[in-house]
Amino acid sequence: MGLRVYLSGEIHTDWRERITEGAQGLDISFDSPVTDHAASDDCGVAILGAEPDKFWHDRKGAMVNAIRTRKGIEEADVVVVRFGEQYKQWNAAFDAGYAAALGKSIVTLHPPEHDHALKEVDAAALAMARTPEQVVAILRYVLTGTLPG
Numbered sequence: 001m002g003l004r005v006y007l008s009g010e011i012h013t014d015w016r017e018r019i020t021e022g023a024q025g026l027d028i029s030f031d032s033p034v035t036d037h038a039a040s041d042d043c044g045v046a047i048l049g050a051e052p053d054k055f056w057h058d059r060k061g062a063m064v065n066a067i068r069t070r071k072g073i074e075e076a077d078v079v080v081v082r083f084g085e086q087y088k089q090w091n092a093a094f095d096a097g098y099a100a101a102l103g104k105s106i107v108t109l110h111p112p113e114h115d116h117a118l119k120e121v122d123a124a125a126l127a128m129a130r131t132p133e134q135v136v137a138i139l140r141y142v143l144t145g146t147l148p149g
Contacts, residue, residue, distance in 0.1 A: 002027035006076035009092035010084030022136035083110035100124040
């Protein structure tokens with residue numbers, strides 16, 4: 001029984017690497033959005049042509065990225081949504097809502113200071129973690145039934 005896990009959200013820290021490294025040896029395949037910020041922002045105009053207006057530049061990128069995001073979430077068994085400390089991840093909130101609408105198992109990952117702002121997102125999740133290591137422990141438990149330590 002393997003798992004497909006989609007890692008959504010914040011791209012400025014090493015949380016994805018901590019989860020994938022911690023899950024070594026487990027039957028898990030991971031997917032995520034493009035985490036190269038410039039490539040993600042510019043994919044639409046790089047593929048579909050330049051836009052003089054920044055709004056349309058960003059919109060083209062968002063739409064192309066949405067194709068990848070939707071595919072990843074639709075194919076996932078578990079969607080981990082990370083809300084970081086430094087930046088607003090509005091796209092992560094959308095990803096959580098989309099995953100919830102599809103009936104996916106959601107794990108949110110964020111610091112305590114975001115609890116109030118994310119209360120509705122957390123209510124849709126089956127687990128709310130504070131650290132990538134807690135996410136790994138959840139995934140390990142789901143696959144093996146073993147507790148940490």
